[in-house]
Amino acid sequence: MTLLPLGDYLEALRHTTPLIHCITNYVAMNSTANLLLATGASPAMLHAQEEVAEFTALSSGLSVNIGTVSAPWAEAMLTATATANQHAIPWVLDPVAVGATTYRQQLCGQLLAMSPTVIRGNPSEILALNGLKSQGRGVDSTSTTEQAAEAAIALAKQQGCIVAMTGERDWVTDGRQHYQIEGGHPLMPRVTTLGCALSALVAGFVAANRDHPLAATTAALACFAVAGEQAGSVAQGPGSFQVALLDALYQLTADDLSANARVVAIDAI
Template identity: 65%
Template sequence: MTLPPLGHYLGALRESTPLVHCMTNFVAMNSSANLVLAVGASPAMLHAIEEAPAFTELAGALSINIGTISPSWAKAMLACADVARRRSIPWVLDPVAVGATAYRRELCEQLLALEPTVIRANASEVLALAGLESQGRGVDAAPTTHDVEAAAMALAKRQRCVVAMTGERDVVTDGTRHLHIDGGHALMPRVTTLGCGLSAIVAGFVAASPSAALEASTAALAAFAEAGRDAGERARGPGSFQVELIDALYRLTPAALSQAGSTCVTFKGREGDQP
């Protein structure tokens, strides 16, 4: 597999400035909106069942994050995901701490039935969705089991979607093709809601390139990793890192992303290839 220069997908996003409907959690709303704006898309945060499904019809993509769910939000999320499925609007599922409670697992089972375009999750969340045993504590869990990557591929194949699994090394797979992305910075896990914002950014990239969800998701994760690397070189700690990350995403050019992608993204092959 030969990826086009990843800057192509950042350029497509900035040219189209897609509207991203972000159904995210209370903690992440402000930071996610700023990250989406910085990369070049347009965020909107709506949750009310009375208007959110109709708004989804106007959006270029939908991002659903279950971090602070409630019955009313869950009902609206399911309705919006159904609109996205029926209208062929790409949507991203961020199954925050899905393995922590039965309520989260049941909601994610319902959302998975509505065919997300991309699942953006950490390793413990991927394991939970794939039905494997996990000792994950929730948002910060990072299992080191040797079969996490295989679980991501199995989940992608079962759901016929892209799985973008983030961690110390990111993995993007559609169940057949899989890629590794290296980069970022050690301060990234020290700032809350960055993963939530990344899910919304993935939605923006896929909205701009809907026929290339794997490649667009890879570009989104590579852009975030490169911006994180840049921000880490300038930051003095977690507080300044968050501000620097917004600025780094804003400064990132398609040419710089293509150059970074040529070194930080590794194609690991197709199903059946030797790792």
């Protein structure tokens, strides 16, 4: 597959303004909504079992994040993903700290059975999902992207989906084609929930580019990386970085993304 200019995928998102249903953690709701709005998507945050199926059917894309999961939320996640599948709505799984507890592992096993379109996680989470031992520390990653590359490819093949690993370098694969994305800024890990928000952004890009989920996921990560670099050039610390990142995403043009994205196709491993 040859990628179109990455700005084309951003242009599609802004043209369609996809409604992204986010079942995400308490910490991430506000920042995720603001990031989606700044980029051009329309966010919705709800998780009540009584309405989740009805609303998922109305949405363009779904992002499921298990960060502050509880039993009622888990049921809502399973209902939402089943509904997404029934209506051919793309959805993204963010398996936050999946290696930390048995409960998270069991839930993610159920969610994997619901066939996510994209899995977005750090290397430790991807290793844990693939059944490999990894010393993940909470939501942090203690494994490098390179160490998890084979696990990502295996997971993508097994699930028939896109796997996006994010870290110092980002990595996207569908099991056959692989792309590495460079960029971002060292302040990004100092601002909580940016990874959670990125998963929702991936859902937005894929919802707006349904026929090209691998390319759309790559474009979403590249968009985040370019905006992160721009924000870091003016930020004085984590607080101002968060504000600058929203501004950078809002101001980013399709041409800027196409010109400044650093994406490299990786040979088969």
